[in-house]
Amino acid sequence: MDNFTEQIVVKKTETRDNLKRLAIFSGGMLLCIAVMYFAMLIPPLMPVLLFVGAGIIWVAWLLFQGTFVEYEYIVTNSELDVDKIIARKRRKRLITIKIDKAEEWGEYSDGKGASSAVTVQAHDCGFKNLWYIVTMHDKYGRTTVYFSPNMKVLEMMNKAVPYGLRKKELKEKKEDEAED
DSSP states (O other), X not given: OOOEEEEEEEOOOOHHHHHHHHHHHHHHHHHHHHHHHHHHHOGGGHHHHHHHHHHHHHHHHHHHHTTOEEXXXXXXXXXXXXXXXXTTTEXXXXXXXXXXXXXXXXXXXXXXXXXXXEEEXXXXXXXXXXXXXXXXXXXXXXXXEEEOOOHHHHHHHHXXXXXXXXXXXXXXXXXXXXXX
16 A cells, blocks of 8 residues: 655745746836837837737736746655646646655754755745755755655655654654644
8 A cells, every 4th residue: 555645835935036026027018018119100010019019918927927836745655756836837846756765864954965966945935844855866866855844744754764764753743743
């Protein structure tokens, strides 16, 4: 029987996300205004330029929606799949790692897990519940994944990591939550 759990984490809006949105909006508006100005100057091209203006608005809307990101963690037996969901429409697989090949894992504090060839940032941008796992990937070599899991995902991963890396404090934390 397969062990399976999944979690969706919404990436919190950062200042750079707001700056991207502002740049997309203002750039799209400026381009539309320029196209409409040329449409008035050259009346025979007005239908084509109106179509171009509508295309600019459509592309700006797609780019604007692309700034809304969620991550999905799927733990199946001893594999962790990390997907990036953009605007709740498009999904992209970031990485699949073997949890049982983990070299180290735990709650993140400065400097842990930083010596990898590849780093995957798939967390909510809040550093309160930030975890990492370092493992050997067949394609990318030594890889570090930073993520923000809930207790269910942590428990599934704790069962799959090599015995020497298992976190006893997760068991204690779960028992403490059960008593409350």
